[in-house]
Amino acid sequence: MVKRIPLKINLILTIAFLIGIYFFLSNVSVLGDYWSRIVTLVAIYSIMAVSYTLVNGITGIFSLGQAGFIAIGAYTSALLTLSLQQKEMSFFIQPLIWPLNSIQIGFLPATIIGGLVAAFFAFLIGYPSLRLTGDYFAIATLAFAEIIRILIQNLYGVTNGTLGLKGINPYTNVWWAWGWLLVTVLIIGSLKYSSYGRALRAISEDPVAAKVMGIDVFRHQMMAFVISGFFAGISGALYAHWITTLDPRPTSLGVMLTFYVLIMIVIGGLGSITGAILGAIFFAFVSQWLRIFESNITIFGFTIPGVPGMSMLILSVLFIVVMIFWRRGLMGKEELNWQKIYNFFKKVEVQNE
Template sequence: MILTLIALPSIALLLFLSQELLNSYYSRIITLIGIYGIMAVSLTLVNGISGVFSLGHAGFIAVGAYTSALLTLSPEQKEMTFLIEKLVWPLNSIQIPFFWATIIAGLVAAVFAFLIGWPSLRLTGDYFAIATLGFSEIIRIFALNLNSITNGALGLKALPDHTNVWWAWGWLLVTVATVLSLAYSSFGRALRAIREDRVAAQAMGINVFKHQLTAFVLGGFFAGISGSLYGHWLSTIDPRTNTFGILLTFNVLIMIVLGGLGSITGAIIGGALFAFLSEWLRFLEGPMNILGFKIMGISGMRMLVFSGLFVIIMIFWPRGLMGRSEFSWDGLVSVFKRRYKR
């Protein structure tokens, strides 16, 4: 407990220094680590702790991004942005602070998660995964065609630059605290029982559908929060790209598998590694000079590397870095003790 109380202000000090001393590029990467951490932890609650395999996470992130953007853009910006059809009332005349827009984004994403989870969670296994993938694609198609709400294929541009280190890591702290408290409550123990043996959990009197739906909706809420932060980090939402498509769900899956499926600590580590590698591997998509030979970069090469990494981890290291374990000071001390004895 004492070490935790020391660690929290230390992390806050490091974040302050990164915001003040590092250039904007590195500061944005640190912010992205926080956003990816929220995405990964929220999906860990669904895929890792409750034991259902969802492929619709990107849909909730997109809902959160659109909702927050429509609430933070000024009426004048909306007037200039919506060229094909005018934005519907009352969205065309509303502008609220970023904090409340983010909360509402999470709530709207949670409503979508409930509407999707209510029919889909009656399915199991691969059928549920396919159903959530289908609903995610439906959300993307609606975003491409609802000109009076999402501005269609033109998307939303020039979003206010609200997302910074403090917003991202502050919401990450809220997300981790909420999911951890749930994971180690009676609700979380029921979820783990369902994950291990659905039939046995049901025989013990656990309402499987209610517990999984609650976890799915809560995961959707925090996915919407991350979508709000991510949209304002990017400062644009373009449905023609795969920024909020199935590729994003695939990326978040890599994070939680890399860190350890079922580990909240592992999800954060996986998000941090993914954010770092996604920036470091950019050189693969640009011109390279190797041993005097000039090689043109290949667009999308980073994703090929990530795909290969995902396959290798699934084959040779299926438990990831943390498995289902969580970080603890006692565990860290025991590691150092073992190394010292050697």
């Protein structure tokens, strides 16, 4: 019989874990600026992945429009935090429209507004599109993300078009990123284990049966889609003030970004919040390490030429392998907790005896 960990011990371990994270973040600057930026990026990717998990994993809706919400949050927050002088210098082809040309606010309200604008667009696209099912909904959301990118590319009076936005203040640091990650996990985790979350999981398993049981499928899916859009917008705002430059290229804020986040949640496990975070950590570090294949490598005097895009090729192959042979991912639909960690080490101990 497996020993159950008392609730009090669970609480103590959780508090100790959070204190450990706090001390790690407090001293991450010792590792250097590069690693500080990577640790910040891990949190931003985790917010993207957790928000995407709410829709694709927990609710079971196959959406491909996450990059659109991230882009909306990124541009909205950047336009609100840029100084009036920066706006005047950047928008030289076509002046920035009113009232954006006369507004500058702080990073926190700009981030929240970016999330709210993304949530509003999630409602606009979700209201008609959620009546579609399966691949049709995925195609509709993919088209939405591409429409947003094309609009960003052509609305010179709002987004500065193909010139993009440069000189964005680097407000995002480890505290902002990990603080918002904590908020995201608390809200989406609470939602997952609430009555609404149970309804969402029922819809994911069988929407017809859920409807027969009295669950308003459309209303619950809409709620999940809007909340996911909000936190995607938050991650976009953090990303904009981390990278400090925005442009509408497909590889920056286009469909490729949705593909990146999809890799994270598939590797971590569809439907798992902790799995999404583990997938984001894996992707953030591996995508950086694989960049060595895109530059020349010298081994024993021989130079192997780098291949541009090789890192994404390797990640794409890994994604296909996971989809074919390990669909469950790291966590499946389960969450990592102290009981599972205890059971794992207990099992290892028994096997070694």
